[in-house]
Amino acid sequence: MRSGRLFSLLALTFALSSAPVFTFAQHEENHENAHATEATAAHEGNHEEKKEGFNASEVIFGHIGDSHYWHLFDVNEHPVSLSLPVIIYHPTKGVEMFSASKFHHGHESYNGYQIEKGMKEKIVSEDGAAIIDFSITKNVLSMIISVVLLLWIMLSVAKKYKKNGTMVAPTGFQNALEPVVTFIRDEVGKPNLGNKYMRFMPLLLTVFFFIWINNLLGLLPGGANFTGNIAVTACLALVSFIVMLFNANKHFWGHLFNPPGVPLGIKFLLVPIEFISLFIKPIALMIRLFANILAGHIVILSVISMIFIFGALSKVAGWGFVPVSLAFSIFMFFLELLVAAIQAFIFTNLTAVFLGQAIEEAHHDDHAHAEAGHH
């Protein structure tokens, strides 16, 4: 039963993670096409105004990448944006802090630093030193907002539990949260972690809600692509990896470095594979969430950009494409709403699965018997 469930879960994970990647790949094609059409358009209208051209890749990568400004909207080609604080660690100059407005949108350098806009917005030191950028970027600010929201929601709900006592029916937001908490506990914690699930519930719940709320905030217009950033997913995967390593028992390490009942020759083959697979687990976690959310953002932005790409070709085509593009982007938004929850669930569930493998006791089959016998 458990293996069946795991299998279906894996199948679902695979289907879900492959679908957006597929569209992502398709998009890449579209993107190339867009580039091509743009190039031809630019070629044709080279002697006319060049600023009419709509650079979809710049728009899309500007949105999905991190930034030192929170771009809100454009007024007469002038971007209206929030300048965020820049914090830089320079190996010789130490920590410096100033507002990103000092860069004047990348047009000027400040204090020996300047903004470099490639596929990603980066601050570089003019003296070529390897600086570390600890700026409160758009992603960091978005995360702070989500953290405040998360703390506010959870603490107010927890207060309600304390105030109302245990035997009072939940009210308000408590009602919305309770099924999710019990779902994580009963469908993620208990099946994967057995009777030790209570120990890991806080981690699983935090991971789930942290990812979910950030996924949702990222879907808001103007929102940051926080969970679609590999630094974020790497951090989350690292946390679950470390928790897994610190909780892994003798049985787990024994099976990893000295698989029982395996001939010595095979051991030389098996142990490195097992060792690599240990690290593949968090990497899979990291890539899955990153790719799914990034792909979702790119698809939505691409669909919206189509209007402007067609608009650049001709006004009629642009307006004509509006309903198609809108319908598709609305569909994508609903899909992404689902994906936001599903990816949070998958990340949490896989964390639980990996933890479950790490804390699993010897003897799979008569697990319960062995436990009953020992205690």
Add this chain to the structure above:
Amino acid sequence: MDLLTPELGLFVWTLIAFLAVFFILRKFAWKPILKSLHERETGIAESIASADRVKKEMGQMQAENEKLMMEARAQSAQMLKEAKEMKESIINKAKEETKAVADKMIAEAQQQIQQQKMAALTEVKNEIGKLAVEVAEKVIRKELATADSQNGYAQMLAEDIKMN
């Protein structure tokens, strides 16, 4: 690709924020929430179990009550039956007794009547005997008042003897 290289700054901020959220929520949100959920669940399970138990007990009690009622009913029916029988037997006995007494009294009365009758009859017989003797005396006195008659009578008696 640039997108695949994680920035250290964002990584560090995320780590700090995530750990802060984790520790705060663990202490102030998840533990109380999970605890009260658990308590509520066990409370509900217990209430359901106790309700079931009470229901079962009620059923048992009802069955017992019914049994008791049946018994009482049977007992009362039995008692009624017995009372009826007793009544009948008492009546019958009384009837028999009265009949016996009456019979005895009648018998005694009859006996007395008989005795009285006999006594009266003897008395009457005695009186009649006396009267007859007196009458016979008087008749004889009158008839034998003369000598002739005395002779005649003696002759007649003698003839009777002779004839015998």
